[in-house]
Amino acid sequence: MTAPLYFEDLSHGQTFRSRTHTLTAEAIKHFAAEFDPQPFHLDEAAAAASFFAGLCASGWHTTALTMRLLVESVPFAGGVIGAGMDELRWPNPARPGDVLGAVSEIIELRPSRSRPEIGLVKLRITTANQAGAPVLVLVSNNIVPRRDGAAR
């Protein structure tokens, strides 16, 4: 277990690397049935004939899995609290059998002007498969408490 990191503990360029997670066809279909019921996420034959030329995960499934990996690998005090995302891309489809891992890099650090107890931390998150091909790129604005926040 890593000690929780406060805003003052963070530096530009700092990176966090997650464990990997293996995506299964069953999980792809299960998520899609609830949240993104489109043929290319539900059925191999329909997917083969589609834009995606084969079964692939909903982009929102890839994103949700990435969040799971972030919660486990980014030890911000107070948790991983996103104030919003500036950009989200899925450069390649995520396929059954893909072994996915996420790397998060701090690309901006800024104390909040209106709320002295927190800082704003911009992360660039890349989730890639076993071949190193990115399946998700996300620029996330996170809220991280300041170490001396309670005293202000």
Added chain:
Amino acid sequence: MTAPLYFEDLSHGQTFRSRTHTLTAEAIKHFAAEFDPQPFHLDEAAAAASFFAGLCASGWHTTALTMRLLVESVPFAGGVIGAGMDELRWPNPARPGDVLGAVSEIIELRPSRSRPEIGLVKLRITTANQAGAPVLVLVSNNIVPRRDGAAR
């Protein structure tokens, strides 16, 4: 059932309104246990003491639910295929009992320069609760086939 809409059928300012969906505490905890296991999404007492001052849905849960509402309400030919998101915000937390509905507005239409069979459609999607307060704002870039695409 609405007839599928091709790129040529779409116009700037056109909107699509979804049905509503009621969020439950059980669903919030179920999603969080799999994808965003943080105290403020898993447990009422821990959530009450947190940044969020009460149980609220993972932003990724709100986003996944929005996708479900979009798949049912945006009748693009070929389905709802996102090429990426420019912006994603959660202006207010989504709480147990919230009745959520999504409105999607076309804010940009552009034929693809490199791929004559498709057009690019930018949507601004707002998911709001029963009080009209937005819980999600998303600017989404979608791929929509052209009616005469196969002939090109």
